Amino acid sequence: MKLINNSMLLVVLFALGSCNAQNKNSAATSLKNNFKGDFYIGTALNVDQIEEKDPKVDALIRKEFNAITAENIMKSMFVHPAKDKYDFAMTDKYIAYGEKNDMFIHGHTLIWHSQLAPWMTQIKDSTEMKAFMKDHISTIVSRYKGRIDSWDVVNEALNEDGTLRKSVFLNTLGASYLPEAFKLAAKADPKVDLYYNDYNICEPAKREGVIKLVKDIKANGGKIDGVGIQGHWRLESPTIEEIEKSILAYSALGLKVAFTELDITVLPNPWDLKGADVNQNFEGSAKMNPYPKELPDSVQKKLADRYAAVFNLFLKHKDKISRVTFWGVHDGQSWLNDWPIKGRTNYPLLIDRNLAPKKAYQSVIQLKEKK
């Protein structure tokens, strides 16, 4: 008996062929190589990734990315938990990981109102705050002088209308805390690039706020090298036009532009639900977690098109863009599975839960192949 007939043979040959094509693609292709000479391609690393707990994930990180940001461990609550106590155990490992893999190493973040060590919220007046900032910024930046390539000096200082956010820093020092922070960082490491980093700063009012903030920092003697646009985006917004206006506006100030925390949510947002009480508990609600098993092809395609449009714009302005960093390596570990609602299944990145490249990955890679 013949084991296989001709049509079966064709099917097998076709499958082998497409398998080969895919293998060729995945073995030789990577995000970092694809955009070499354009901008760095980065990822945020969590503790397990810094400690190389999963060899498959580690291999993927080294293959795809040439820049890293610490997702949490450099934030003040972890690195400076008490007034006289710094904990550099994890941050040292993070720097060593980047150096070992010859990566661009970003520091996130020095001055931020969130994930603040509780003792810092007790700072009462300008004298105490000045002493805190001097100690905090000088100690951390000097420790990694010449080893960290850029720092988020201040994170999220603005309200949506472009005014300065109320925080322990603003309350004790007024607007002068901003130039002060940038001066201290530049003093501790004169060569490192210093960034202001924030979300929603492609929106017109907040964008004007960033422009004013940058001008104020410079007018008061601070050194600032770049603006970090976080890029926690949605399928429909911000528009490509507003992103482009922001790239142009920030680079017109003589600054580098980085996309520092890119991810694109595909899930409904509780704040868009008119009349919904945001304090309502959405956990376990099927309406808010529509794709618990897999992402339908139609949405997969929307995500791929959105990423293609965004990267197309990045390439158009590659001379102004220093780095594009994703907020996580793969969908399974994204913070968007737990924010703003805990326990959902989101699909915001280019690599899926099984560590396989998604349609969106291919759409971004293909942009360069077309050129």
Ligand code: XIL
């Ligand atoms: C997020 C982390 O991803 C989470 O693990 C953590 O629980 C909260 O912070 N803007 C920032 C990042 O600048 O530091 C935040 O990271 C996401 C929003």
